[in-house]
Amino acid sequence: MxxxxxxxxxxxxxxxxxxxxxxxxxxxxxxxxxxxxxxxxNVTGASTYASNGLTLDEACKILNVKPPQAGETQLETVMERFKKLFDLNDPQKGGSFYLQSKILRARERIEMELRETERKAKMDKELKEGWKPKVYKDR
Missing domain, CATH: 1.20.5 (Single alpha-helices involved in coiled-coils or other helix-helix interfaces)
Incomplete structure (x- = not known):
């Protein structure tokens, strides 16, 4: 035993x-x-799953918008779709909190991508033009 x-x-x-x-x-x-x-x-590659587990493609599918082309997207369209879907899925109106949170995360992911693209464009512009610090002189 x-x-x-x-x-x-x-x-x-x-x-x-x-x-x-x-x-x-x-x-x-x-x-x-x-x-x-x-x-x-590669900040965007590292933060793709780190922030909320949502890729840019998934975020675009959730909000039913086109993926950004060369960093360009219609932010107004994204916000329009977000507001509509967010309101439709309000738990107090019989919607789903889970879907509402997915919609919110999708909007945040697209905004994160746009901010990253703008940051890279600004950095590239600065590299092309050279760094020109603003000098203030006291009189």
Whole structure:
């Protein structure tokens, strides 16, 4: 009888340890991929899943808008779609809080992409023109 209990204990312990090890490995792998993207300077690639787990393509599909072409998108259209879908899914009107949060995250993801594109454009412009600090002289 004791050998049966001991065997059950060993098998159960091995399963628990195996699952914990597999989960830790997944987490470490994701963390190293994130760190590699950050080291390359690819902030949008690193923050694609870090911020809310939503890619730009998914965000565009949720709000039913076209993906930004060369950093250009109709922000008015995005906001229009956001407001309409957000109001339609109001939990007090019988909507879904989950869908409402997905819609909010989609808008935030598109806005994040636009901010990143603007930042890169500003940086490229500054690199082309050269850095010209503003100098203020006291009289």
């Amino acid at each position: 004791a050998h049966r209990i001991l065997t059950t204990l060993v098998v159960t312990g091995t399963r628990v340890f195996g699952r914990a090890f597999a989960e830790a490995y997944k987490q470490a792998s994701a963390s190293s991929k994130y760190a590699a993207e950050m080291k390359k300077g």
